[in-house]
Amino acid sequence: MAGEDRSRASNGSTALIRTPRNRLDQPKAPRRRLLPEYDPEAFGRFSERIARFLGTGRFIVWMTLIIIVWVAWNIFAPPDVRFDEYPFIFLTLMLSLQASYAAPLILLAQNRQDDRDRVTHEQDRKQNERSIADTEYLTREIAALRMGLGEVATRDWIRSELEDLVKDLDDRRALLSAESDEDR
Numbered sequence: 480m481a482g483e484d485r486s487r488a489s490n491g492s493t494a495l496i497r498t499p500r501n502r503l504d505q506p507k508a509p510r511r512r513l514l515p516e517y518d519p520e521a522f523g524r525f526s527e528r529i530a531r532f533l534g535t536g537r538f539i540v541w542m543t544l545i546i547i548v549w550v551a552w553n554i555f556a557p558p559d560v561r562f563d564e565y566p567f568i569f570l571t572l573m574l575s576l577q578a579s580y581a582a583p584l585i586l587l588a589q590n591r592q593d594d595r596d597r598v599t600h601e602q603d604r605k606q607n608e609r610s611i612a613d614t615e616y617l618t619r620e621i622a623a624l625r626m627g628l629g630e631v632a633t634r635d636w637i638r639s640e641l642e643d644l645v646k647d648l649d650d651r652r653a654l655l656s657a658e659s660d661e662d663r
């Protein structure tokens with residue numbers, strides 16, 4: 480049986496004894512791994528720094544200077560100190576090696592940037608949804624206020640009603656004074 484050892488008890492019978500490494504209340508002992516462990520976040524930040532440097536003019540200038548010095552050394556230096564003769568095979572190997580490391584690091588940096596952009600886009604979308612919901616709510620509230628104000632007397636309406644009442648009172652007074660002048 481897995482996780483259990485068979486051992487002989489003193490009476491000769493076979494008994495199952497649970498070993499401490501299979502206990503559920505204790506963490507497992509770490510296993511040895513063939514590959515080294517690393518922090519993916521730290522490696523990602525490192526790759527972004529390299530990708531950022533590879534995309535600068537400074538990198539191009541340094542790379543150009545190194546290649547010029549390499550070629551000049553291997554052409555003009557004394558033959559016994561040259562390390563890469565004319566077809567510059569070692570230079571080609573070094574540039575290929577640099578490119579083989581640069582491409583995956585750049586892709587890793589781009590993937591991390593895509594992940595950040597995706598999160599930012601999702602946050603922006605949620606913020607836009609909240610803004611739209613707030614705007615719709617405020618629109619409904621303004622419409623309700625306008626409907627409520629339609630039933631409320633406005634200053635102009637009250638003024639016109641008062642003017643009409645004053646005019647009616649003036650007309651009645653004029654009629655009453657005309658009738659009282661006739662009665663005399």
